[in-house]
Amino acid sequence: MHLDPFELHRPTSVDETVRLAGELAGRFDYLAGGTDLLPNYKMHINLRPHLVALEDVGELAGHSEGRLGAMCRLADLERDRDLAATWPALGEAVAEVATPLVRASGTVGGNLLVETRCFFFNQSYFWRASLGFCLKADGDRCHVVPQKETCYATFSGDLAPALLVADAEVEVAGAGGRRRMPLGELYDLAGDGIRRVRLAPGELLVAVHLPAAAxxxxxxxxxxxxxxxxxxxxxxxxxxxxxxxxxxxxxxxxxxxxxxxxxxxxxxxxxxxxxxxxxxxxxxxxxxxxxxxxxxxxxxxxxxxxxxxxxxxxxxxxxxxxxxxxxx
Ligand SMILES: Cc1cc2nc3c(=O)[nH]c(=O)nc-3n(C[C@H](O)[C@H](O)[C@H](O)COP(=O)(O)OP(=O)(O)OC[C@H]3O[C@@H](n4cnc5c(N)ncnc54)[C@H](O)[C@@H]3O)c2cc1C
Ligand code: SF4
CATH class of the missing domain: 3.30.390.50 (CO dehydrogenase flavoprotein, C-terminal domain)
Incomplete structure (x- = not known):
């Protein structure tokens, strides 16, 4: 498995990121820690020719008791004992994500927007090709529920349930400006494993807010x-x-x-x-x-x-x- 070439962009502000997203519409993915996206790229799943790296966008970094920047690394959250004391379910969920190495790179934003998973999807190009692919990438049928034209791939992020019980809100930025919504509204309950979030094309997750009342x-x-x-x-x-x-x-x-x-x-x-x-x-x-x-x-x-x-x-x-x- 190898990574195909792509063009890497490195914006330094939210405004510049959103502008770039408009210019590259439909031809890019955001790159946070890359621990989910790049393995998928190596398996030739839904490749895009441009990646917009979020690492240098200062506003997305860091965390406090009430705010988690989208680019905050999971390992930094895990080390914060005060945060775990204030938000016990979150502290446990963070420590349960993958391995220490993945948590060193993986981010809050990437975890909330992690690609849905399925036994027939998280496979190499040749494996998927041998079955004629599927709805979620390159194909036109579902191998799990063949009689339906719906994807049942599973949302497999650990942070979302823990943040949902903390009444968390997400802040997003896009061509139409900024907006905030309850985390539960980020996920499209009427969608499926493909159309899984309610973000406009190119919308950027900026931060998660944890309300003082919770x-x-x-x-x-x-x-x-x-x-x-x-x-x-x-x-x-x-x-x-x-x-x-x-x-x-x-x-x-x-x-x-x-x-x-x-x-x-x-x-x-x-x-x-x-x-x-x-x-x-x-x-x-x-x-x-x-x-x-x-x-x-x-x-x-x-x-x-x-x-x-x-x-x-x-x-x-x-x-x-x-x-x-x-x-x-
Ligand atoms: C071996 C292994 C085991 C794993 N186990 C687990 C596990 O147990 N639990 C778990 O939850 N996850 C697991 N993961 C998945 C992944 O590592 C984590 O979910 C991680 O937090 C993803 O964050 P990231 O920054 O690396 O995301 P990326 O891979 O960079 O991005 C993931 C997706 O989110 C989008 N995205 C990222 N940030 C933003 C943003 N700010 N705005 C808009 N879109 C954005 C990207 O475009 C991409 O589509 C595992 C991964 C590996 C390789
Ligand atoms: S369409 Fe979705 S549920 Fe069906 S095989 Fe593909 S990834 Fe799995």
Missing amino acids: RGRQGRYLKLRVRPAYDFPELGVAVAGRWQPDGRVRELRLAVGGAEPHPRRFDELTAPLDGERLDDARRRELGEEVARRVRPVHNTFLLPDYRRKMIAVYVRRALADAEARAAG
Whole structure:
């Protein structure tokens, strides 16, 4: 496998980046840490002739308790113990991404916009060619659900569920200026594994904002994967909430990633629990209801039935752990 030639651009400001994006419309990708994009390029997946490197755009760098620059490296977040104390699920999710080497280069923006994955997609050009390719790259059918013209590739980023339960917002910049939206609105729940985010062509992710009102919630992130030192999530469950001394829970949030083409939060199930004490039966009930609503397909290593059963188990465990931590 080799990298085909491309032209590299190195803008130094958000305005210059957005301008370049307009000039190169449809012919470029943004390059952050490159840990997802470049392996895909080596497999000749959706190549573009131009790459716009974000490394020199100063505004995208760095992080504070309330703001994560899009180019903030995961290893820098992992080292920040105060951040992990304030946002427990985020601290755990960051430390679970890939390997230390990947985290040294991988960024927050790249993680939120990581390409969706599928057993039939993350393969070499020749492997894919032998099957006649697929909808997501170079082909016209899906090998997972052949009767549909939809892509079921799985969103496999670890940070998104943890940031969803922190009520995070994303700031993006494009030809139409800047805008902010809840992270949940970045992902297109009506889309599929190809049309997975609600960004206009060329729109740049600038930063993630963590609201002060959500600080100090207790939380937990649990990840299911085959090789614990290395693999993408086959499932990621994040929870956050405030447990009062009498055991009643407030502001409960629950999000699932690694199971469908987009990560998602389950406010319709958690909002009615506000002010309740969650015993084991209630946690089990909630976990089973979440599992009923999530539909993994057979496009990753573990079987969908198993992943779905593990949703119920992980929801129950994550809630119990978070409550135990809150109780000190
Ligand atoms: C061996 C291996 C294991 C991995 N395991 C995991 C894992 O367990 N969990 C996990 O979450 N990920 C995993 N990854 C995927 C990846 O390394 C991480 O998700 C990483 O955070 C991606 O960040 P990056 O900066 O390298 O993204 P890049 O590869 O640079 O970019 C990813 C995508 O996002 C776009 N993009 C990046 N930044 C911006 C921006 N600011 N605005 C607009 N678009 C942008 C790029 O154009 C590209 O499409 C793994 C990768 C490898 C190689
Ligand atoms: S789900 Fe189907 S269309 Fe999507 S990547 Fe897999 S095989 Fe291709």
